[in-house]
Amino acid sequence: MATYRQMGRLLGITARLSRPSLAVSGYQTAALHWPSHNTALPNRWPHNPHWVVPGRTMFVQTQDTPNPNSLKFLPGRTVLESGTMNFAGPRDAHCSPLARQLFRIEGVKSVFLGPDFITISRSDENMEWKVIKPDVFAAIMDFFTSGLPVVNEDSTPSADTAPSDDDDEVVAMIKELLDTRIRPTVQEDGGDIVYRGFEDGVVKLKLQGSCTSCPSSIVTLKSGIQNMLQFYVPEVESVEQVKDEDEEDAAQV
16 A cells, blocks of 8 residues: 555645665566577577567566565556456456466465556565565566467456446546546555445445555555545545455455
8 A cells, every 4th residue: 555655645745755766675677688699609598488588678677565465566568558457366367368377476366467567465474575576577578478468358457436427426526536646646556446336425445456455554545545535525424445255265365
């Protein structure tokens, strides 16, 4: 979920969070360096086929999130054209060849796909990221050079905050605030929020990606998102988190 400084931004407090450069510890990079076609240097070619992609160089960066069990991977290219997709477990990944490939890696608990990033959550906090990251790097690089679609054509990314003709004025305003002011901030931390309804003054939201099990998620919901919505939409009395059955099952595993 959003860090405390980012929650300040949600509340209108002046707090600018500048992304660290690649030299800052929050980012790490894996790269593919293509050998020349000079056959006189055969021993310098990489032996792992996952790292060999003809014709170009690919960089994958990592960014820490407020959730120590989630890590954000940035492949340097578009992941989803629009919306986001969350996969709480392998059985949910039937519609995404990329997610299925990532779930084959030991230690991967959930996969979240954003516009230009992939958030991986680990199943065991005792398993160090330095053990998981090399396999994730290789899987991402291998996938994006395979020509396979990230998601199947008949699958649609989540667009629950999109306006609908059935929305009244209050719901339309809530969705607009979520989509334009709140979701971009949350996605910077490798997560997302999905609108699940508004009833009796209560806005129901579903947390995804790094937000799902983030220790600061409740604080962000109440002190950040709730306060902003109440400021602009007086009809909002509170914000509550909702979970799907598959997420509750995955949390117990």
